[in-house]
Amino acid sequence: MSEYSVIGKPTTNVDGTAKVTGEAVYTFDMTLPNMLYGKLLRSPHPHARIISIDTSEAEKLPGVKAVITGKDTPGGKYGLWRRFRELSDQEVLATTKVRFIGDAVAAVAAISEKIAEEALDLINVEYEPLPAVFEPMEAIKDDAPLVHDDFANNINNTRHIEWGDVDEGFKKSDYVREDRYTYSSQHPAPMEVHSSVASYDKGSGRLTVWSSTQSPYFLQLGLTDALKMREGDIRVIKPHVGGGFGAKNSTMPDSVNAAVLSMKTGRPVKIVFNREEEFTATEHRTAMHLALKIGLKKDGTIMAKEAKIITDGGAYTGLGATTLYLAGTYLTFPYNIPSYRYDGVRTYTNKMWASSVRSFGATPAVYASETQMDRAAHDMGIDPIEIRRKNAMTTGYEAPGQYRLGSCGLLPCIDRVEKRIKEKWTDLSKDEGIGFTAFAYMCGGIFNWIDTPYAFSGAMVKINVDGTVDLFTQASDIGQGTNTVSVMICAEELGIGIEDIRLHPADTATTLTDLGAWASRETLMNGNAVKAAAGEAKKVLIEVARMKLGENIVYDLEVKDKRIYLALRPERGFSYYDIVKDAIKRNDGEPIIGIGHYTPHRKGMVSPAFAFGSMGVRVKVDRETGQVEVKDIITAHDCGQTINPLGARGQVEGSIQLGLGWGLCEDLPTDNGMILNPSFVDYKLIRSRDMPQIELHDVPTYDPEGPYGAKESAEGTVAPTSPAVANAIYNVIGVEFNSNVLRPEKVLKAIRKKEEKEEEAMNG
Amino acid sequence: MKRELKFVVNGDSYDIWVEPNTLLVQVLRDELGLKGTKRSCDSGSCCACTVILNGKVVKSCSMLALQANGKEVLTIEGLANGAELHPIQQAFIDNWAFQCGFCTSGQIMAAKALLDENANPTREEIQMAMDGHLCRCTGYNMITEAIQDAAKRLQGQKLQEAAQ
Numbered sequence: 001m002s003e004y005s006v007i008g009k010p011t012t013n014v015d016g017t018a019k020v021t022g023e024a025v026y027t028f029d030m031t032l033p034n035m036l037y038g039k040l041l042r043s044p045h046p047h048a049r050i051i052s053i054d055t056s057e058a059e060k061l062p063g064v065k066a067v068i069t070g071k072d073t074p075g076g077k078y079g080l081w082r083r084f085r086e087l088s089d090q091e092v093l094a095t096t097k098v099r100f101i102g103d104a105v106a107a108v109a110a111i112s113e114k115i116a117e118e119a120l121d122l123i124n125v126e127y128e129p130l131p132a133v134f135e136p137m138e139a140i141k142d143d144a145p146l147v148h149d150d151f152a153n154n155i156n157n158t159r160h161i162e163w164g165d166v167d168e169g170f171k172k173s174d175y176v177r178e179d180r181y182t183y184s185s186q187h188p189a190p191m192e193v194h195s196s197v198a199s200y201d202k203g204s205g206r207l208t209v210w211s212s213t214q215s216p217y218f219l220q221l222g223l224t225d226a227l228k229m230r231e232g233d234i235r236v237i238k239p240h241v242g243g244g245f246g247a248k249n250s251t252m253p254d255s256v257n258a259a260v261l262s263m264k265t266g267r268p269v270k271i272v273f274n275r276e277e278e279f280t281a282t283e284h285r286t287a288m289h290l291a292l293k294i295g296l297k298k299d300g301t302i303m304a305k306e307a308k309i310i311t312d313g314g315a316y317t318g319l320g321a322t323t324l325y326l327a328g329t330y331l332t333f334p335y336n337i338p339s340y341r342y343d344g345v346r347t348y349t350n351k352m353w354a355s356s357v358r359s360f361g362a363t364p365a366v367y368a369s370e371t372q373m374d375r376a377a378h379d380m381g382i383d384p385i386e387i388r389r390k391n392a393m394t395t396g397y398e399a400p401g402q403y404r405l406g407s408c409g410l411l412p413c414i415d416r417v418e419k420r421i422k423e424k425w426t427d428l429s430k431d432e433g434i435g436f437t438a439f440a441y442m443c444g445g446i447f448n449w450i451d452t453p454y455a456f457s458g459a460m461v462k463i464n465v466d467g468t469v470d471l472f473t474q475a476s477d478i479g480q481g482t483n484t485v486s487v488m489i490c491a492e493e494l495g496i497g498i499e500d501i502r503l504h505p506a507d508t509a510t511t512l513t514d515l516g517a518w519a520s521r522e523t524l525m526n527g528n529a530v531k532a533a534a535g536e537a538k539k540v541l542i543e544v545a546r547m548k549l550g551e552n553i554v555y556d557l558e559v560k561d562k563r564i565y566l567a568l569r570p571e572r573g574f575s576y577y578d579i580v581k582d583a584i585k586r587n588d589g590e591p592i593i594g595i596g597h598y599t600p601h602r603k604g605m606v607s608p609a610f611a612f613g614s615m616g617v618r619v620k621v622d623r624e625t626g627q628v629e630v631k632d633i634i635t636a637h638d639c640g641q642t643i644n645p646l647g648a649r650g651q652v653e654g655s656i657q658l659g660l661g662w663g664l665c666e667d668l669p670t671d672n673g674m675i676l677n678p679s680f681v682d683y684k685l686i687r688s689r690d691m692p693q694i695e696l697h698d699v700p701t702y703d704p705e706g707p708y709g710a711k712e713s714a715e716g717t718v719a720p721t722s723p724a725v726a727n728a729i730y731n732v733i734g735v736e737f738n739s740n741v742l743r744p745e746k747v748l749k750a751i752r753k754k755e756e757k758e759e760e761a762m763n764g
Numbered sequence: 765m766k767r768e769l770k771f772v773v774n775g776d777s778y779d780i781w782v783e784p785n786t787l788l789v790q791v792l793r794d795e796l797g798l799k800g801t802k803r804s805c806d807s808g809s810c811c812a813c814t815v816i817l818n819g820k821v822v823k824s825c826s827m828l829a830l831q832a833n834g835k836e837v838l839t840i841e842g843l844a845n846g847a848e849l850h851p852i853q854q855a856f857i858d859n860w861a862f863q864c865g866f867c868t869s870g871q872i873m874a875a876k877a878l879l880d881e882n883a884n885p886t887r888e889e890i891q892m893a894m895d896g897h898l899c900r901c902t903g904y905n906m907i908t909e910a911i912q913d914a915a916k917r918l919q920g921q922k923l924q925e926a927a928q
Contacts, residue, residue, distance in 0.1 A: 016857035019865030020849065020872060022800015022840035029799040191804045191812060191866035191900055242802075242866030243900050275806045479864025479901050646860040653903030654863060680809040680898060688891045688904040 005561060006492040007708050010646040014484045014503065015240065015477070024240040027195040027212045028272060035197070036065055038261050038271040039116035040253055041106040041123050042281060043098035046350040046673030047132035047145065050097060050125065053106060058122040063115035066264040067123065069106045070095030073260050078225035079317050080218060080250055083451040087157070087317045089148060092226050092256045097130065099147050099315035100352050101673050102281035104253045109261040109269050132350035134673055136289065136312045139347040147315060147348035154348040156313050157321040161328045163400040164339025169304025173295025175380055179372050182739045183364030184667040185287040185312070187683065188357050192242020193278045198258035199268040207262070208235045211255050214244040214476050215516020220508045221450060222251025223259060238506035241478040245658070246357040247282050248478070249518050250318045279678035284668060286323045286346075286354035286361075287312040290368045292331065296376060300387040302338070307331045309344040311354065318355030319518070320346055322447060326361025329606055330719070331369050332399060334410050334440035335391040340399070350673050358655070359718035360519050362441065363662055366719035367726070367740055370437040374727045375736060384727070385418050388438045393612070395701075403604040407703035407711070409638025410612040414438060416636040416697045417614045424634065424695075431620050432631070435728030438614045441716035442607030443706065444521025446600045455597035456521075457529035458512025461490060461537045463592040465584050467562075467577040469494065469501045471533075474514035475526035476506050480714050481647035482522040486530050488643055489707055493534035494541075495559035495576060512595070520712030523643060524609055525598050527707035532596025540592050544583040545574055600705075609703045611711040613637035615720045617692075619728040626748025628729060630660060630690075633721075636697035640711035645698070648713040652696050655714070659721025661686045667741045771832045773798070774842025782829050789813045789824035791832075792839060800840035800869045804898075811897040814870035815839045821877040840869035843876065851917040852876055852910075861910035863901030871897050875911045883922075884915055 018024035055067040073092040081087035094103050106123050110116035131145040138144055139154040147154055170176055196211040207229065213219045216236040224231045241248070254271040261269040273282065288311040295304040309327055313320045328342035357363070377387040392411050398404040417436070425434060444456070460472040471490050477483040483503055491498045504510060514526055542557045545564040549557075549572065556567040565573020583592055600608040615635040621628055633656060642648050665684040669676045677683045702709035726737050735750040766781040773796060782791055792798045792815070801824055804812040808826040815824045816838040843850045852875050855861070862868040871894065878885060878893040885893070890908045899907065 012857050013860065013862075015865070016862075017849070019862050019868055020840075020853040020856045021844055022798070022869045024865050025799070026802075026866065028802070029793075189900060191802070191810070191864065191898065193804070241864060242804075243864040245900065275804070479862075479866075481860075481863065650860045650863055650902060650906060653905050654901045655903075657903035658900075679807045680805045681807050685898055685900070686903075688894045688897065688899075688908065691891075691904045693905060694903070 004492055004708070006488045006498065007643055008641060008645065011484060011488055011498065011644050012646065013481060014487050014498065026192050026240045026242050027197060027210050028192050028242065030197050030210055030239065030270065032197060032199060032268040035268040035270055036109040036111060036261070036265060037113040037116050038107055038109045038258050038269045039113065039120055040104040040257060041120045043101060043103040043105055045098055045127055045129050046101050047130040048098050048127035049130060050094060050105060051128055052126045054124040055106060058108060058119040061115065061119045061122060063111040064108060064119045065111070065267070066109045066261050067106065067119065068260055068264060069093055074226070074228045076226045076228045078222045078251055080319055081317055081321055081449045082221065082225065083449050086150065087321060088225060089316050092260060100350050102352055103315065104257065107257040107261060109265050132673055134349055134351060134670065136310045136347040136349060139349050140345065147350060151348060155345060156317060156348050157324055157346040159325045159328055159344040161342040161402065162340065163402070166304050166306055166339040166341040169339035170295040173303045174298040175376065176293065176295045177372065177376050177379065178291070178293045179368070180738060181290040181292065181368040183288055183367055184739065184741055185285045185354060186357060186662055186666045187279055187284040187668055188245035188247035189683065189685065190243030190245055190247055193273045193275060194248065194252055194254045194282055195272045196255035196258045197268060197270045198255065198262040200259065200262040200266065202266050206233045206235070207259055208237065209255055209259060210237045210239055212241050212248060213238055214248040214478050214518055216474060216476065216506050216508050217513050218249060218450060218516055219251050219255060223256060226251065226256045227259060235509040238476055241476070244478040244517065246355065246360065246518070249356055249516065250283055252282060275680065276678045279683065280675045281352055283318050283353060283355035285357040286320050288327065288364050290364060292368050292372055294372055294376060296380065300377070300380060300382045300390045302335055302391050304339045305332065305337050307342045311346045312351070313346045313348055314351040314353030315348065316353040318353050320353065320355050322449065323356055323361040327365045329402065330362040330365035334393045334438050334612055336393055336397060351670060352675065356518060358658055359441070359715045362719035363722065366439060367723045370720060370723035371726050374730065384436050385414060389414050392438065401605065403606040406609055406705050407640060407701040408612055409699045409701040410438060412699045413612055413614045413636035413638055416699060417616045417634050420634045420695065421616045425618050431623060431732060433619060433728040433731030435617045435619065435724040435726065435731065436614070437720035437724040437727065439716055439720035440610045440612045441712055442519050443524035443609040443611065443712040444607055445519045446603055446605060446607060450515065452513065454513035455599045457514045457525040457598045459526065459529040459533040459596050460512055461533040461594040463537050463580055465581060467496065467500060467580045469496065470504060471501050471530065472504045472511045473526055473530060474506055474508065474511040475522045476517035478517050480517065480651060481644060482517065482526065484647055485523055485527060485643050489527050489530045490534045493531050494538055496562055520714040523710055523712055524706045527710060528598035529596045531707045532598065533594040536594030536596060537592045540583050541579050544586060545579050548574060603705065608705045609711050611637060611639045611713065611716045613716055615717065615724050617724040617728050619725055619732065621729055621732045621747065623751055626744035626751060628664060628725065628742055628747060630692045630725060632692050634695045635717055636699050637713060637716060638699045638701050639713035640701050640703040640706045641709035642698055642700065642713065643710050649696055651714045652717050653694055655717040656694055656721050657686050657691060659718045660690065663722025663725045663740055664742055767830060769829055769833050771834065772836040774839060784828065784830060786829045787825055788827050788829045788832055791829040792824060798839050798841050802866055802869060804866065811874065812867045812870045814873045816873055816877055819880065821874050840872060843872065851921060852879065852914040855910045855914035855917060859906050859910035859913055861902065861907045867897060867899045871899065871907055875914060879915055879918060883919060
């Protein structure tokens with residue numbers, strides 16, 4: 001369909017061979033000569049004052065090279081919300097008190113992991129346990145213990161969003177409905193645990209850190225603040241990363257402690273978390289309570305919406321303050337809402353802190369708003385697909401002061417899924433039902449809480465004399481396929497093949513700043529930077545070709561299929577390789593270099609573009625056991641111009657897998673702040689046999705802000721999955737669920753309760 | 765007290781001394797430097813560490829290295845024929861059957877053992893065989909499709925060999 005040579009063509013992963021042969025190196029796999037192994041001692045108390053720490057016995061253990069506590073660190077506090085210093089609330093090691101079970105209080109470096117672990121047992125910490133608080137509703141009470149002394153009522157952050165006249169909107173509504181929801185916490189659980197290797201050069205005073213991170217730049221800044229060093233003296237390199245899903249945005253105790261231990265010992269230090277630490281002491285989903293009110297006209301038109309959210313933030317901030325804002329934002333998608341009022345509160349509690357998880361802020365919000373939408377439709381006797389069509393956002397829609405849509409393919413997505421549902425699912429049994437949802441997702445955030453003076457994405461292209469290209473970008477491929485997308489965009493722009501490009505990714509010393517892999521930002525933001533960089537280099541080539549042709553300046557030149565030629569007379573042109581040689585000669589021997597940047601401007605508060613879609617799921621409910629089987633899924637998405645259909649499909653498949661997990665089997669129950677299921681034995685993930693087949697429809701649009709019109713495809717389908725399942729279950733058994741994790745026991749209980757009620761009613 | 769371990773890994777003979785409580789995965793990764801085999805769960809429940817021992821899949825994190833004494837181990841590093849990828853590896857690439865790649869070595873080794881036993885498995889048989897292999901990225905369907913594709917390629921290869 002397209003005139004493109006590379007864009008839109010199914011392209012295999014540029015890291016493919018390395019990953020299928022076991023040669024891809026992850027931080028987890030790294031060793032350096034003379035390297036030591038670090039381990040962290042963690043608090044067994046949810047909230048306690050540290051009275052004393054005695055490390056003398058641990059220090060005596062043969063093979064131990066350093067033992068550190070909070071007083072041995074440079075003392076910097078750090079966090080992602082750097083613009084608001086009071087929210088930089090993490091310490092390298094807790095100095096005065098511990099705030100959750102798992103807060104790190106001491107660290108050891110030894111010649112083996114085993115010795116380091118033994119040394120932890122020899123550290124004696126005296127604690128004075130303090131009253132703790134675990135629930136957000138409790139945390140805001142006046143008599144609740146304070147997790148951080150400076151934050152009254154444990155309020156970490158509040159957000160308010162408002163447009164239109166909400167009170168008037170409800171007055172004019174024919175139908176108003178209020179619902180309360182809770183959405184539980186879940187763990188990103190990437191397959192590679194948090195891993196870091198730090199190497200401090202005593203001579204230069206410079207530090208190099210290799211880490212399993214979603215953002216080398218965020219980590220560089222976290223280390224800068226924690227260690228009180230110059231940013232430029234810290235180099236962060238991201239090797240291959242074994243998944244992130246939100247867990248690896250924040251700077252965590254692995255990297256900062258490896259760094260301090262390396263500074264103390266003068267040797268490289270590696271810290272790798274074990275799976276239990278991963279579950280109990282790394283960032284997970286923000287659990288929240290939501291109160292949601294919607295007002296509609298008789299015909300189904302939304303008039304007003306009001307929402308209140310309180311989130312269980314845990315002990316520190318992470319990206320949780322952004323989650324609070326995004327939850328309030330996603331409650332408005334993907335519908336035309338003339339008036340909206342949102343108030344959100346994020347609380348500190350004595351638990352592992354909650355931050356971002358794939359589909360960042362969207363999952364709980366979309367669960368609430370998409371199930372409420374169905375309920376309203378049922379009450380009003382309107383078809384649930386029709387009510388979504390009636391209120392669907394379209395291109396050009398604007399939420400005042402918040403966001404404006406440069407493209408929106410929602411309506412054709414709704415139409416496509418509806419059509420396929422009608423064609424395909426004609427044989428529902430009485431135990432089967434269909435659930436429908438619509439969704440939108442951002443293409444990166446217009447947020448600068450990290451307080452960077454740099455462009456949000458940067459890229460550099462160097463064309464060598466033989467026509468090969470070195471592409472430098474800091475974009476983080478954590479599995480989602482960004483490396484492939486970067487190379488494809490560069491190849492398209494320069495009219496060459498992906499085999500001509502060598503990618504140098506994610507090293508803060510050699511690449512221009514990129515904010516990393518979160519909120520589905522890399523395709524649009526990094527893609528724009530790569531396209532701009534390649535475009536700069538292309539300009540040089542075109543100039544040289546134009547001079548050689550001696551043609552009128554109004555004639556356009558094209559660069560395609562390794563040729564540079566007159567657009568209107570393709571036979572008149574030159575080989576790309578010849579022009580590159582000429583250009584370098586003309587340029588006094590300098591290789592051709594192009595630099596490109598992208599920062600969103602005049603795009604509101606949220607994101608420069610949004611992807612859209614709709615989803616239909618077919619489920620079967622076993623009324624005897626409560627087991628929910630997801631039989632089939634049909635989804636359509638508008639991700640603008642798809643860059644790589646293979647990768648985009650992979651993202652959708654993986655998103656739905658996580659969405660099913662959030663809805664059906666994953667959560668993190670706690671008891672007095674202790675996570676009860678910190679292993680893959682007890683934390684149930686979706687497995688191969690649980691996955692239905694997915695019918696994916698691409699509904700292309702062109703977004704003026706995206707590279708070649710591209711938008712995200714990485715996260716959009718996560719959030720609509722669990723409400724689609726809940727809506728389908730409602731259509732089978734007629735029970736509304738106001739919380740997620742619809743395990744068999746919960747569904748069965750609801751079925752029984754309903755049957756009892758019906759029986760009572762019958763018996764009068 | 766260390767004990768002698770003689771075994772064959774990817775066709776090469778090794779004679780090394782290990783502590784009796786050393787796990788097979790530790791020897792593969794830390795002694796032999798074969799880091800393609802991953803560890804992820806610490807509880808024998810993710811299968812990222814899967815290797816083939818005398819033709820059968822094993823979790824190398826859940827057995828002692830000494831249990832491999834006198835036996836043959838195949839890891840991900842031993843699958844390709846020099847620079848030529850094994851058809852399963854190529855099928856994983858062509859079907860985008862991995863994303864982060866951390867579970868991929870285990871997935872591919874399990875697929876190899878499955879296809880050695882059952883040259884033409886159904887979707888359900890593949891899902892059953894691969895069910896313990898946790899993957900957080902792919903949603904599994906593209907892995908299943910890659911294995912179906914690999915089965916076809918291997919059958920084609922066999923037919924070609926028979927014809928020659």
